[in-house]
Amino acid sequence: MLASLGLILLCQLIGEAVVRGLGLPLPGPVLGLLLLLILLMTRDRFALLARGPLRNDGVETASKGLLAHLSLLFVPAGVGVVQKLDLLASHGIAITLVLALSVVVTLLATVLTFRLVSRLLKQQDAR
Amino acid sequence: MKDNPFSLWVYLSQSPLLWLTVTLLVYASTDAVSLATRRHPLANPVLHAMWIIGAFLLLTGTSYTTYFAGAQFVHFLLGPATVALAVPLYENRKRVVASIVPMLVALLAGSVTAVVSVVLLAEFAGLPRDVVLSLAPKSVTAGVAMGIAESLHADPSLAAVAVILTGIMGAIIVTPLMNRTGIIDYRARGFAAGLAAHGIGTARAFQVDEIAGVFSGIAMSLNALVTSFLVPLAVTLLVR
Numbered sequence: 001m002l003a004s005l006g007l008i009l010l011c012q013l014i015g016e017a018v019v020r021g022l023g024l025p026l027p028g029p030v031l032g033l034l035l036l037l038i039l040l041m042t043r044d045r046f047a048l049l050a051r052g053p054l055r056n057d058g059v060e061t062a063s064k065g066l067l068a069h070l071s072l073l074f075v076p077a078g079v080g081v082v083q084k085l086d087l088l089a090s091h092g093i094a095i096t097l098v099l100a101l102s103v104v105v106t107l108l109a110t111v112l113t114f115r116l117v118s119r120l121l122k123q124q125d126a127r
Numbered sequence: 128m129k130d131n132p133f134s135l136w137v138y139l140s141q142s143p144l145l146w147l148t149v150t151l152l153v154y155a156s157t158d159a160v161s162l163a164t165r166r167h168p169l170a171n172p173v174l175h176a177m178w179i180i181g182a183f184l185l186l187t188g189t190s191y192t193t194y195f196a197g198a199q200f201v202h203f204l205l206g207p208a209t210v211a212l213a214v215p216l217y218e219n220r221k222r223v224v225a226s227i228v229p230m231l232v233a234l235l236a237g238s239v240t241a242v243v244s245v246v247l248l249a250e251f252a253g254l255p256r257d258v259v260l261s262l263a264p265k266s267v268t269a270g271v272a273m274g275i276a277e278s279l280h281a282d283p284s285l286a287a288v289a290v291i292l293t294g295i296m297g298a299i300i301v302t303p304l305m306n307r308t309g310i311i312d313y314r315a316r317g318f319a320a321g322l323a324a325h326g327i328g329t330a331r332a333f334q335v336d337e338i339a340g341v342f343s344g345i346a347m348s349l350n351a352l353v354t355s356f357l358v359p360l361a362v363t364l365l366v367r
Contacts, residue, residue: 005207008207008210008211009207011210011213012206012207012209012210015210026351026352026355027209027268027270027271027274027351027355028206029205029206029207029209029210029270030209030348030351030352032206032209032210033209033210033212033213033216033348034213035210035213036210036211036213036214037213037216037217040213040214040217041217041220059214060214060218062211063210063211063212063213063214063215064211064214064215066204066207066208066211067208067211067212067214067215067333069158070208070326070329070330070333071154071158071171071172071173071327071330071331072150072151072154072158072172072173072176072201073201073202073204073205073208073326074173074205074269074291074294074326074327074330075150075153075154075173075176075177075180075198075201076150076194076195076198076199076201076202077202077269077287077290077291078173078176078177078288078291078295079177079180079181079184079191079194079198080191080195080284080287080288080291081177081181081288081291081292082181082184082185082191083191083284084284084285084288087258087285091254091255091258094249094252094253094254095249095254095258095262095289095292096292096296097248097252098245098248098249098252098254098262099245099262099265099289099292099293099296100296100300101244101248102241102244102245102248102265102266102293103266103293103296103297103300103323103324104300104304105240105244106237106240106241106244106266106319106322106323107297107300107301107304107305107319107320107323107324108304108308108319109236109237109240110233110234110236110237110240110315110318110319110322110323110346111233111305111308111310111315111316111318111319112308113229113232113233113236113237114229114230114232114233114312114314114315114318114319115229115310115312115315117228117229117232117233118226118228118229118312118314118315121228121229
């Protein structure tokens with residue numbers, strides 16, 4: 001468990017270091033995600049790597065534990081709304097409406113594009 | 128002896144321990160309520176934990192800085208949790224590779240829609256320029272959005288609030304909205320949730336369906352990439 005958490009942190013650390021070092025315009029944890037993914041796939045190729053946290057579902061179990069309470073992790077930033085009460089008093093309704101409309105439009109645009117493209121591909125395959 | 132309870136409160140209210148405990152316990156209760164209502168969208172645990180803790184801070188006159196000194200230990204885990212998304216992605220890699228083309232097209236369509244729609248609507252509503260800029264990155268996860276807002280000289284803490292509000296509204300609305308469209312493809316539904324409502328949408332997607340959660344996590348990570356490029360561009364083109 002400890003080694004698995006350590007491995008997750010290590011991936012993030014390398015991600016942050018590379019992003020800072022090379023001035024890449026992407027978040028460090030996203031690069032860390034790619035790193036862990038590559039590590040897991042290489043392990044399947046080379047039995048040599050299947051040690052410590054990469055053995056017996058070690059890092060898999062730790063990751064699922066973290067993801068089980070993903071919502072909790074947004075609470076501290078969300079409470080930050082108390083700092084913005086005066087802005088929300090003057091523009092709160094407009095901001096909420098703008099965000100709500102935008103999220104609905106975004107959800108629909110994404111889901112419909114996804115379905116449309118996957119249907120087109122299926123038709124092509126059938127032909 | 129008379130001022131003892133008060134001095135105890137003064138001591139505790141300044142310590143990280145109290146606010147970390149409050150965060151965990153309040154969330155545990157709102158999550159229990161959400162579970163008891165079989166994950167009803169309106170019983171969103173983040174939404175209710177937020178206002179309960181917020182009200183508690185206002186009533187006790189505690190500053191957000193003091194609160195955050197305790198809550199930062201939870202906030203910190205956002206990074207490792209993003210890395211941890213590699214595991215569901217790895218376990219479902221075959222399905223992901225099989226739908227790579229619809230994913231990439233939907234990613235482009237979705238992230239452009241997210242940024243352009245919020246900037247145009249905010250301009251239309253007559254919001255001040257710095258508010259418009261802070262709302263622009265609202266569909267990506269908090270840390271990334273704050274970075275984008277900073278690079279535009281906007282307000283990062285307002286960007287974080289916009290991100291959380293978007294996430295909560297997205298998580299509440301996604302299930303009823305998708306049911307109404309009649310789309311039952313959980314890859315597409317999850318992908319939309321993660322793209323529009325980042326981690327809070329992803330948390331919601333995992334509650335509904337494992338495959339939806341996986342696609343939501345991918346959408347959230349990819350959108351963080353695309354939006355970092357897109358927002359500065361959209362702002363130059365669209366904001367007065």
